[in-house]
Amino acid sequence: MSAPNKNYDPVEVTALTADEVERATQAALTAIAAAKTLDALKEARLAHAGDKAPLSAARAEIGALPPQARADAGRRVGAATAQVREALKQRQEQLEHERDEQVLITERVDVTLPYDRQPAGARHPVTMIADKLSDVFVAMGYEVAEGPEAEAEWYNFDALNIPPDHPAREMQDTLFIAPPDGSPPGARSGMVLRTHTSPVQIRSLLTRPLPLYVVSPGKVYRNEALDATHLPVFYQIEGLAVDEGLTMADLRGAIQAFVDTLFGAGLRTRLRPDYFPFTEPSADVSMECHVCRGESTKPGADPCRVCRSMGWIEIAGCGMVNPRVLVACGIDPDRYSGFAFGLGIERSLMLANGINEIRDTYDGDVRFSRAFGMEI
């Protein structure tokens, strides 16, 4: 910056004419606007706002002006300088913004690229359904009871009022545990692979305090070859309530609450007589088809695959606990009564999720479990 000129020569300060300032300003603004990059802008800044720029030279000359002209020239040059500086700032911001935008554009990726880096895991849908059904009853105040899969015959049959040689104890359905090596021919171990989860009822009655509300999901075994509709190993869930004054009306209430929770309110349930040795009276439970709600039974209606256009779906077996079962567990049947119900978990899964081949649940094919993910 030049020091104030005490010895100025008015003839030499042509740069301070209004025209000159205006011209320099316009030249600066044009150059700034024309700068396409930050580098170009930097050059423009040097050229038009740097020390050697015309406006800078003009400002340096102000001191050389006669005092009476200084104010006017100073105002003119100051305004021009401010205008150029503002233009530079705006252009700078604009170009920086464009540069930043450009970075974001060049950094763009294809977000549709798959990232299946780790093959997906999954839980087994049968376990998930068992958990879900258990939770319905747990929410109703039931507790989850468990028992061993290799079970004493007494728990699996006798205590449940299934006497020896009863047709309900058909040999070919049960897998028996072999007696110890060296036993005489025809000897029996008195142990089986449980054919239903009902022995857990007996264990609960023997070990838990009354009143008793339990539900027992679990694996059961049958001597049946694997085919499209039979599994040698499958899952059941059973409920048992023993309390003072329980009646079939309470049983119906529990079943209705179960159906309401699983399928939403408004589906009726129906009991029809059936036979289980451990309940008397016994019944099978049907509910109105949750898919067609009975519409498929009307003439001319579309058929329903789920209920086979029957309008009802059999979902469970149930009944009032046979007093003989209570007696076998040392419980006074004159004081206590109870109800029990049981259903097949694979069947529930097939109903709810449209599975046609029951053996898919047993095969261990990863595609089957993966289809259901982590929650059902």
Added chain:
Amino acid sequence: MRVPVSWLREYAPVPEPYDALEVGRRLTQAGLEVEAVEQAGHDVHGVLTAQVITIEELTEFKKPIRYCRVAVSDAELTADPATLTGVICGAVNFKEGDRVAFAAVGAMLPGGFEITAAKKYGRTSQGMICAVDELGIGEDHSGILVLPPDTPLGVDFAEYAGLRDDVLEITVTPDRGYAVSVRGVARELASAYQVPFTDPAQTFVPGEDASGIDAPAGTADAETGNRDGSTGPWPAEIGDPTACDRFVLREVRGLDPRARTPLWMQVRLARCGHRSVSLAVDVTNYLMIELGQPLHAFDRAKLHGTIVVRRARPGETLTTLDHVTRTLHADDILITDDTGPISMAGTMGGLATEIDDDSTDIVIEGAHFSDTGTAKMSRRHRLHSEASYRFERGTDRELPLRATARAAALLASLGGATIVPGATHAQVPVTPVSISMAADYPDRVAGVVYGMDTVVARLQEVGCEVRSTQAGQAPTIAPWRARAPEPPAGHDPARNHGAHDHGGSHDRQLTVLLVTPPSWRPDLTDPADLAEEVIRLEGYGNVPVRQPRATAGQGLTERQQALRAIARTLGAAGFVEVHSDPFAPADEADSLMLAPEDPRRPAVKVANPLSEDQPQLRTTLLPGLFRTLVRNVGRGFPDTALFETGQVFLPRPGAPGIAPILATDRGPTEAELATLAAALPDQPPRVAGVLAGSRELPGWWGPGRAAAWADAIEAARSVGAATHLAFEVRAAAEAPWHPGRCAALYVHGSSGGEWLAGHGGELHPRVIAAYGLPPRTSAFELDLAVLSAAAAAAPPVHGPALSAYPLATQDVALVVAEEVPAAEVAAALRAGAGELLEDLRLFDVYTGAQLAAGRKSLAYTLRLRAPDRTLTAAEATAARDAAVSEATRRTGAVLRA
């Protein structure tokens, strides 16, 4: 069972027109599940009764062919035969003048088969003379159906023969033996429609009908029916009163072997799915279906000496009607004569005494055999017949006399036989069952007030005799059950739930019903059985729905919650849950290279395995997962991680291996329950996982990463973490793992004890080969019982105090011998660094040229922080130096130069 509605309506006159589907619905609601309602004979149209007027034998063909002229009205009988309808027929079992079923042109036969005029064998055949099978009433195609001479002419055959019917297909539950008969179903139908029921067993009373006279002398003494065989029916006696408590023989002679089963009976048998065999067999089958009493017919000429009902003797055999020679078991119930066994009671007759085409003198057997005895026998010989099906469900003890009398009468009227008067009747006295039931018991079971009148009426409908009386107490179980012996020593009195305390509800006088069930309902033994009868007949639909009472449950146990958390953890880590086959081959332990003393070597064996290749139960979850993994790899999923939770079966050393069958008329004692528990195998819950192929797949992000031992151990660690447990990992050499790549995983109890929770790592190459697994397959298995016990014993997680002071980090590289486990170095660093150490992380492991052979360098970052101040550089260095010197002391580690 298949039953035509027309037969039911004979005894339960449901008014016409009835809706067959409604009949099915009402029976189902009463407890007889009608699976299907089949319309039979409704598709038969245009078949007329006709008479064959002329037969012209056409001899120019390879087989006999007849051209017949048939008359279809009385008027046509006298017409010129040449003007009558002509028809070709290939059968020869008829003659001119016989009456037949004639399907005229335009007629429809079962299956939508329409009769058209056709040129056959050079003649125009204007219809068809029908055989039994063509009419849908049997399988016989040996000749055409010849009708009785008194058959009216020109009437609709379907109408005349009763072909049009509705047949119910009923599945009878095992408790309702009485319902495996027209008699039983008709009783339920009458109840359902509230129409009067006629008991078919009562329509024919032996002794009142001339053809079935029971001479007074014929009703024999109690134990034996032994009579002089020359004048009365064949003699018999009961040798084993536990096998049979009533045995009746009747006899007919002079049966015309050519006598044919009448059309109406043939039609009914066909509708029930029975083939017409011969008059004698058809009559016994017909009565079995109608009454539920199986009957057996012997050819009298083939019998030798008094018939005795007894158990089998050693070495006895019998060739049964199906031409199978059966070796008999000591518990088998036999009908025998002087020659030995002649029939397996209630199961199948013997071939040697079978009636044949020439039999004229018939001995008819009707008996009441032991239900369990016949059940065992038919199961033992895998011989299930219509008779055994009924006997094992319990038959009516009052039927043998009546059913045999009706059989004799039918053989007399239909087959021209003469009835030998009287009956041989052997029986064992039986105490009648009587049940006391509080009159309001059904109300209390159902939660409905029926009232005593309804209860009594319904029980009477079932056939019970009911008397009412007053009493102070009416046990829920029949009295003979309720009087359980005093609890034996050791019985927990607390579990007796106040057997003598009825809360005052029985102090007042009750109306008690004394109920005698009918002879056909051996299933009715307890008040609960009677309550079911009342409730089902009143309709289950009329039982109200009562809102559940809220009970105070404790929710899932910690163990149950942990199991779910573990499954979710593994699922989220890329493992797929499977349920593998729990059965194992006998050589599994060898395939797994288990040591001789390995507790997983002894296995629980199945007495009747599904497959001889897999005779035992799993002792570890791993092999099932191996097989499932191989299956998945085979299906094109080489990069697979699987897991399973489930029980394994470990025989208890020294266990008796036999569980006693306890009593059921009282609660078991603690000691008794302990004997059951001791016999059962140990069944610990396990979780296991297996993984192969790529743990991470290659892709646009870069190369993949093979699944390895570390992934298996990490998965096991994540299972521990799901239950808030941290494993201590130690090197191990456990089968079936690679001895250099196997970790034993320990949990520590708060009291300082430690438990082995399981193992993880890469599998042994020979195990990998034995199971056909992909190379480098890795696996883990943990005992969930150990995890739950440790988790339950562990104190609750203590929330950390979070310091906001700055972090100081110190990196150290330590050189140790290669065999020194990193875990030990880390433990030493932790111990040495003291309380300032917030965390420690191993960030590099180096072996190579820069180190001496057999040495490795472990590089750790120590994160140091004080709770109350900013650490100085000197403090951080001091902590690091203390850590290093402890590592040096414990493991010989030296700071890497």
